[in-house]
Amino acid sequence: SPLCFAVPGLCFLLSLSGVVAQKTKGTCTHCPQNAFCVNATHCTCNHGYNSESREKYFTYRFETCEDIDECKPPISIYCGVNAECQNTIGSFYCHCIAGYKLLSGKAQFSNSNENTCQSKKIFYKRNTTSTVTAILQRVELKVLETALKTPDQEIQKVQKSTVAVETRVVTDNCSEGVTFSLNAQVNSMKIHCNDVIQGNIQGASAVAFISYSSLGNIINATFFEEMNEKDQVYLKSQVVSAAIGPKKNTSLSQPVILSFQHMKVKPGVENFCVYWKGTKEGGRWSKDGCALTQVNETHTICSSTHLSSFAVLMALRGQEEDPALTMITYVGLSLSLLCLLLAALTFLLCKAIQNTSTSLHLQLSLCLFLAHLLFLTAIDRTENKVLCAIIAGALHYLYLASFTWMLLEGLHLFLTARNLAVVNYSSVNKLIKWLMFPVGYGVPAVIVAISAASRPHLYGTRDRCWLHLDQKFIWAFLGPVCAIICVNFVFFLMVFWILKRKLSSLNSEVSTIRNIKMLTLKAAAQLFILGCTWFLGLLQVGPAARVMAYLFTIINSLQGVFIFLVYCLLSQQVQKWFGEIIKSKSESEAYTLSSRFGPDSKPSQVKRKY
Incomplete structure (x- = not known):
């Protein structure tokens, strides 16, 4: 134009502004990929895409359309239960999570209204x-x-x-x-x-x-x-x-x-x-x-x-829980746990009673303590089948170990009574100490290992983490228990027979014999208390089931109380030890009081003296 010849710089600016205008006001012929023309004037992104500038309609020819992730915020498509959203380029679909499948057999669906995801098992x-x-x-x-x-x-x-x-x-x-x-x-x-x-x-x-x-x-x-x-x-x-x-x-x-x-x-x-x-x-x-x-x-x-x-x-039919039985179980076992803990501490700390027999009582108390604690806290943890089977196996082992330690007590009493004529009992003690831990903890481990290897699926029932009744698997526990009770019963009869014979010929050892006799009576009563519990459990069928359930629960809760009462509270040596502890504590308190008030009293006494 004539103006351009007159003012060249102005023409340059005008041409530059024309380029900018062309850039900002493009036509539909220049819509980017994944977009389409609207009214021959503007472009808009396809469904499932957003413009980079987040404007719905645009004319900028270098605009781009990006995929929208419908599965993430702020959209977060909900596909329904047991399903999840899967994003695709320009779209999305829903599919069932692992372990579930659509009733139609298809692999995917569009929205939650079409959700028919069912467990594959169902x-x-x-x-x-x-x-x-x-x-x-x-x-x-x-x-x-x-x-x-x-x-x-x-x-x-x-x-x-x-x-x-x-x-x-x-x-x-x-x-x-x-x-x-x-x-x-x-x-x-x-x-x-x-x-x-x-x-x-x-x-x-x-x-x-x-x-x-x-x-x-x-x-x-x-x-x-x-x-x-x-x-x-x-x-x-x-x-x-x-x-x-x-x-x-x-x-x-x-x-x-x-x-x-x-x-x-x-x-x-x-x-x-x-x-x-x-x-x-x-x-x-x-x-x-x-x-x-x-x-x-x-x-x-x-x-x-x-x-x-x-x-x-x-x-x-699964038995409904009795609130009274539940209360007795929790209160009784809690009391039993406390008594077993006190008994174990007494056996460990009271030096006056420490011998082979006390060591056997200590191991029995520890096994029963752990068994009762596991029973109280985990017997009904049936949600996880593997964990429930492990709990059942642990209970099987701990209760078997308790009976095995009672068997060792019976053996120890029998050997002691048999060697009454011998002045030195070291051979008996050495034999028991050598057998103690391999037999006490090894024999139950072998029984449980064989049981678990042969029928692992029978550990844990629908209601309890214990041995299953199918295929008579419960006899993996009751069999050894019955055998131990029978063997110990024979031991006790032989001990009483030996003691009766010795009483008539060994007047100098009457006190020793009586001590062994008393210990045998205590061990027999202990075996009866623990063995009676499981036989009552077997009798929980028929019309007498409710009565047997109450007896089972009450006697089971008395096991720890019995051990602490008989072997600790009724023992003269333990009573003397408790008395010394109380006496030393009283003297310590008296000394503390005298040391506290002593400095105040001395000056007054000195003043009166002078």
Whole structure:
């Protein structure tokens, strides 16, 4: 322009401002990646992206669009329980956490409304029950179709290793009061004829009774809808199915009667008649419409108002906690722990009674103290199965060690009594000291190691961290305990016999003999107190269970009190030691008082003297 020739510097400034204007006011033809044009004038980022300047609409051609992380603040997409958010470039998705799976089987979903994350265990159980429900229905349908194809064969039977079937075809009207009885394997069914022909259906009708020998291993008692966490429920019979065709029945005029032979026999259980209830989620055992009519040692009779697949369940009910027993346990064991601690300190510090026998009492007190402490604080820590098994193993070891130390006490008493004629008892003491720790702590360790290696899964029950009753595993503890009690009983009888014989011939050793006799009586009483506890625990069944539970708890809480009372408080040497401690403490207090007031009294005495 003419102005540019006149003023060149001005033209330079104008051209520079034009470049800046072009930079700040670009058109839609220059929208960056991951953005699109709006009204042919501005650009905006695609969904899932934000502009670097955080402006929704922009014209700057060098603007960039960055991915939004929807899984982090401030958005933090919520995917629902057992699920988490996963960011992707420009978007996100939800997925189930480890150990969970969508019911649809898909790997991901969009939002919490689509969340169907289920535990894989539950997921596979639902798949299993859905499959079983479908199989049961198909088998019933196929069996009925086969029976109706040959109506001239009134009764048909099939016996296989896994399934047994009996069908009955009815072509005529029913006589009054007629019922049909069908048998399959060891089970049977009775059904009224009128329910088979179902009123005015034209043509033949059929009823089928099917018994499955191994289906119960798949749809076992864990599928019982009323199962409580503390209950132990088992399948007691085979699974059977009952069906009517060609039209599926909706209701029965009279209940069908089912007889089951028991596959498992356990006394003192509760029995349930159940049927397989198909649901959208798969299926489960239910008691609806099923009633228990009769039960004996070998068979259970059930009645049902509808036809389906049936079985008998048995439940070992978990015992409800008694507040009084809980209180006795905590108070009693706390008192026992205090007494055991005082007894151990007495055995350690009182030099007047320190000998081999006292060393045995000390180890027994320590084992019982640790066992009671662990019992009191961790017996019901069943949340973690591995930890519970370790606690059960530790209790097994500590209680066995307690009985082993009692066995060593019995052996020591027997050897001492046998060597009464010998002036020097050092040989007895050397033998016991040599056997003491290897036997006292080694033998229980070997027993627990063998038990844990052979059946580790039986350490810890549903309610307590103790030995399981299944497969008679409790005898890994009760067996050695019974053996120790029997051996010690023999030792005590032999000691009393020896002492009786010695009393008549060794008048000079009467006091020694009487001391041994008294010690033997104390050890026998101690063995009775500790052994009696576990036998009372075994008797906690039937009508007397509650009484035995109270006796078990009370006597168990007295173990530490008994040891402290008999071996410490009733011992003349310990009483003398306690007296010396009290006397020295009194003298120390008197000396402290005299030293405190002494300087004030001396000057007055001196003044009066002069």
